[in-house]
Amino acid sequence: MALEGVRILDFTRLGFGAQATLICGCLGAEVIRVESSTRPDPVRVMPPYVPDPGDKGEGFGAATLANATSAASANRGGIFYKYNTGGKRSITVDARHPEGLALLKELVKVSDVVTESFAAGTLERWGLGYDVLSTLRPDIVYVSMCGFGHVGPDRAHVTMGPTAQALTGLTFMVGLPGRPPAGWTFSYLDHVGGYLGALAILAGLAHRQRTGEGQHIDVSQLEPATALSGALLLDAQVNSRPSRREDFPMGNRRTHPPSAPGGAYRAAGEDRWVVVSCRTEAHWEALVEVMGEPEWANDPKFATITERVEHADELDRHIEEWTSERDRYDVMHQLQAAGVPAGAVQDSADRLERDPQLEARRHFTMLGNSEVAPLPLEGLPVHMSATPAHTGGRIRRGPPCLGEDNGPVLAETLGLSAQDVAKLESDGALR
């Protein structure tokens, strides 16, 4: 596998950092999560919980850590299963215990990469700052990932996905005119930050491969996002046209390049929609033909894309009259057969249960662990011919139970015997 032989000592938690190391795990790196049984990764203990066969299933609801830590297990948090595929392994080490810290230092010496996503200054306080790491191993690639990064006037600021989305314009770009932005119901920037975190790890390894040098790479959740708005930053400067204006954002309407008809249209069924997006005259003509050449389509106000954009409201009403009586997938496939871009608006159930393309691509892999029966989990959505990625990582395994690899990891990396491990446990270093 592409990253075979790379060992990552992984102090990440939650989404952002864990996304980065999951990608590396799927590429074949050995990812050793350093965890705590007394302060578990919040996503291990937050709902939604993977149901116990005996449960009715709790579903999603108001979450408190108090509720969550009283859960029977630290291995049922659903979000943990999203961010911790890639064959990650789990050890529990108390960095605040002198023997735990000493152990971690030994592990650094035999690792290629150290990753973490704590608040800036946390690892330093434990005695594992970059100055220490690079003394232990001069070519260590240390990638820190946290909301505002490690330097800058706001480095003590706290973020979650929605925070970064707000600050970088991603929240703003989801909305209808005249209303506050709708934003996202999920942390898209946990993904984006994680992708750039993975790229940082790979960049660090590439630089080391070429020069023999390690480094500290400081990844924030803001900087990966600033280029996601394309031309808007340039338009504001070059044309003095700020993106905070009446006609932006316009929901699903697109102007650069224009799409008309373009948007989500109601389909048959409750809250079912289909996207149709005509960018060219050829698309429009094909759409009109599929719709059976309705009279209204001959109106000159729909003759060219410019005019269709101008009369978009009226155009959309006509299109929706047609789509609203039809199944969203029928519309999609009929239009696609005619070469028109169209797609059903799919939700989670659709992707898991009725997306033949995801299935053909083997997008989901059934993986579980000693506590959780196999679930359809995701890995790296990229297909490499010589070094295929695998959702279960090098070891073809599901997300790890907390601390399940203490013995094996310490034996393989440091040659510790079962007795050594037992002593560390009884001394309280492996909590």
Add this chain to the structure above:
Amino acid sequence: MTQSSGALDGVKVLELADSSAEYCGRLLAGLGADVVKVEPPEGAPSREVGPFAGDEPGPNRSLAFWADNVGKRSVVTSDDDDVLSLCEAADVMVHTLRAPEARSRGLDFESLAECNARLVVCALTPFGQTGPWADYQADDLVLMALGGSMAACGYAPGRDGAYDTPPLACHGEQAWRTASTYAAIAVCAALLWRDRPGSGSRRGQFIDVSAHECSASMTEWHLMAYLCSGQVHKRGPHPTLQGADGRQVAALTPDFLGPHVFSRMLEMLEGEGVAGPLSEPEFADPVHRAANFKEVWRALKRLAEIHSADEIYRLGQSAGLPWGVIRAPDEVLDDPHLRARGHFVELEHPEQPVPVSYPGAPFLAHGSPWVMNRRPPLLGEHTEEVRSEWAPHAASRR
């Protein structure tokens, strides 16, 4: 040649791509690779996409092109033999060709590998090279729909419980960008593997990126929520506070992070004179708070009435709350934190009288800094230069 000490210093990337994959080349250029964009004589399609500098169309005036092609050089050719000769010298080729077109042009992986066994070829297409939808058409809107992001974003239902507004797709081509970012990741991984010391016989490979798969995997907890509960989590806005200046703040109250979160928030609200009933002892109990969340929210709204959105942001952050002012995208240019980190890079352009700021490094790599010293290329600006640099090496690669 570009001087750089970037992580991909010395790596040659040939980009034969429409707008869907240009962000990949931008990232690879930022990592220090020499990224050459091959364009037809009329220019890449993105050069025709607005907005334009001065609102005047022109192949060198497209701001959409500038945004995603900063850092690259441009070669114009309409001859695929030219492309092949450049491939002989390249380390990486990023393209957006579907299998039939690649084959008919002699740019399928087998042909490229014959020309250069060490070439890493990355094809980014809407649905990938295989599968029942491989021939389907998609733009970003279609990908956001099929991938699930759209279903998860939008306003709340109306009073009768039915939605009167559609699911919404974020602007900015997020599905293509995610696919491009994954493509860059895979390219880097392939190069690392190929160039590992002691593995001299390792070759290039074919990387097949489906934007649909990438788009389907970026909805964070939604798939798990369904697997765990059997219910689809529906779209709706997360609550925002409106400041006195009319701008909004995303004001999260993550009780699940522990009781200290509320106590610091209470202190801040009391300091601002708006705490009201929250000061009462029963609000220290998270269960009571959850049941009376309206009162918490009312206190926050009282705060918002007397402060601008930026002030609310900073008050919240001073109390350790993960609040963020909801900015329009270009408003990041004024962020003092990003400025202090040197995030924006100014580059001149012949079509502009003053330099323009671009978003720069997505991370601070102290040992191998992000490279951004090339403005977006004029059409065909580097044709001769690249040919003389890359083509002479072709013979020695065989």
